[in-house]
Amino acid sequence: xxxxxxxxxxxxxxxxxxxxxxxxxxxxxxxxxxxxxxxxxxxxxxxxxxxxxxxxxxxxxxxxxxxxxxxxxxxxxxxxxxxxxxxxxxxxxxxxxxxxxxxxxxxxxxxxxxxxxxxxxxxxxxxxxxxxxxxxxxxxxxxxxxxxxxxxxxxxxxxxxxxxxxxxxxxxxxxxxxxxxxxxxxxxxxxxxxxxxxxxxxxxxxxxxxxxxxxxxxxxxxxxxxxxxxxxxxxxxxxxxxxxxxxxxxxxxxxxxxxxxxxxxxxxxxxxxxxxxxxxxxxxxxxxxxxxxxxxxxxxxxxxxxxxxxxxxx
Numbered sequence: 578x579x580x581x582x583x584x585x586x587x588x589x590x591x592x593x594x595x596x597x598x599x600x601x602x603x604x605x606x607x608x609x610x611x612x613x614x615x616x617x618x619x620x621x622x623x624x625x626x627x628x629x630x631x632x633x634x635x636x637x638x639x640x641x642x643x644x645x646x647x648x649x650x651x652x653x654x655x656x657x658x659x660x661x662x663x664x665x666x667x668x669x670x671x672x673x674x675x676x677x678x679x680x681x682x683x684x685x686x687x688x689x690x691x692x693x694x695x696x697x698x699x700x701x702x703x704x705x706x707x708x709x710x711x712x713x714x715x716x717x718x719x720x721x722x723x724x725x726x727x728x729x730x731x732x733x734x735x736x737x738x739x740x741x742x743x744x745x746x747x748x749x750x751x752x753x754x755x756x757x758x759x760x761x762x763x764x765x766x767x768x769x770x771x772x773x774x775x776x777x778x779x780x781x782x783x784x785x786x787x788x789x790x791x792x793x794x795x796x797x798x799x800x801x802x803x804x805x806x807x808x809x810x811x812x813x814x815x816x817x818x819x820x821x822x823x824x825x826x827x828x829x830x831x832x833x834x835x836x837x838x839x840x841x842x843x844x845x846x847x848x849x850x851x852x853x854x855x856x857x858x859x860x861x862x863x864x865x866x867x868x869x870x871x872x873x874x875x876x877x878x879x880x881x882x883x884x885x886x887x888x889x890x891x
Contacts, residue, residue, distance in 0.1 A: 597645040604632070604641045608649070624651065628785045636782070661690055661717060663704035666697060670706070671872055676741040676864045677734055678707060678720070681874040684730040684851050689718040703735060711738060722746050723754075723820060731758070731856025732874045736864070744864035749820065755860030758815040758825060759804070759876060761853035761883060762834035763844050766811040770802040773828040777821050786841060787823040789831050797821045799828040807887040810837060814857075826852060837883065849883045 599607055605625060609618040616624075622639055624630050630637045631650045643649070669681040682688070682699060689700045700719060704710050712719040720735040722745045736742035748754050776794030780786040798818035805812040811834065815825050826842050829835060835844035839852040846853075860871040876884075 591651045593649040593651070595643045595645055595647040595649065600643060600645045602643055603639070604630075604637055604643055604649075605639050607643050608651075626779055628783070638781075661704065661712075661719075662696070662701060664697060664701040665705050666702035668699065668702045668706060671732065671874065673707075674865075676737055677745075678703065678737060679732065679734050679859070679872045682725055682730055682733050682856075684728050684877060684879065687727045688724045688733070689721050691717075699733070707737070723749055725856055726823065726826075726852070726854075728851035729854045729856065730877050730880075732859040732872055733856070734859060734861065734872075741864040745861065748861050752818055752820075753861075755858075755871070756817055756820070756856065757858040758817070759855050759857045759880075760813050760815055760825060760829070761837045761880065761887070762811050762813060762829050763837060764809065764811065764834050765806050766801075766803050766813065766834055768803075770800070771832075772801070773797075773799045773832055775828065775831055777824060777827050787821070787827050789827065795819075795821055797824050797828065799825060801829075805884075808891045810887050812884065825854060846883070848886050849879050851879070853880050853883055855880055 593608070593611055595607070599610075602610075605618055605622050608621045608630075609616065612621070621630075625637050625639050628636050629651065632641060632643070632647050634648075637649070669683070670678065671681050672679040680699070680703075686702075687698045690696065690698050700717075700721065703720065710719060720737060720742065722736055722742060723733065725731060725733060734745060736745050775789045775797065776791060777787050777797045778790035778794035780788045796819060800816040800818065802814045802816075803811055804814050813829075817824055823842075826836050826839055830839075830842040830844075835842050837844055837853045838846045838849040839854075855876055856874070857876075858871060858873040860869060862868065863870045
């Protein structure tokens, strides 16, 4: 006989209580069934991996099998396409044609709406500045084929139609996109150039953090070259072969040179209030012309000020 708690009404709309008949189902499968029509299984999986879903007060894992009376809380459920509004937010448009939009993303701007950041994102700004922007593929992330962390600045490309989106997504998947970052790291990097090939993955206890995972992690390759050395820091050019979440920050921290200003991975700085990481340039095959194009951006003011401070310390 089922106990009464299996039928209790959730205390808030973001809470789901597992009934006995659903016990044993994998968490992502169970939630996709319960929320059919609102969230896909892949969306739910991303929410779990981002630490936005808890089971009995603990951060969930995708492969968890639910039990009767488990209380599942979706903390600030993900937004839907209908929630995404155009907002008059200034953006730095580097280039634009019928196929693509290239922008220089400001630090502090989230790329697309998600749980906890439903408004004031790059997508909201694009919907305002590009009239009648088509919401193909993913309506919450229209045109988005890659992302930068909230506090990482720099060059991004956005697709303006399905053909461009498919063409660019294929290049990112095949790792043929040429990406160049400039980053300031702690300490004097001894080798003029090098590579880190350690696999990375989500931390088990803190799903918002990425760690080196020799077993079970995703392949990650980061090339680096020293551009300048200071007394206590180095300026590097980074060329990531893969595009894993937090890859550059995690790899540099692993090498003993955490990114300056990066509070998540251990190197906050009084001279900059975010990680000193900038997507300097981006090269790819244009979806229409099929020719290689290359876009570049200048270092933002806060990173230039940090470089000047480091020079004065010498």
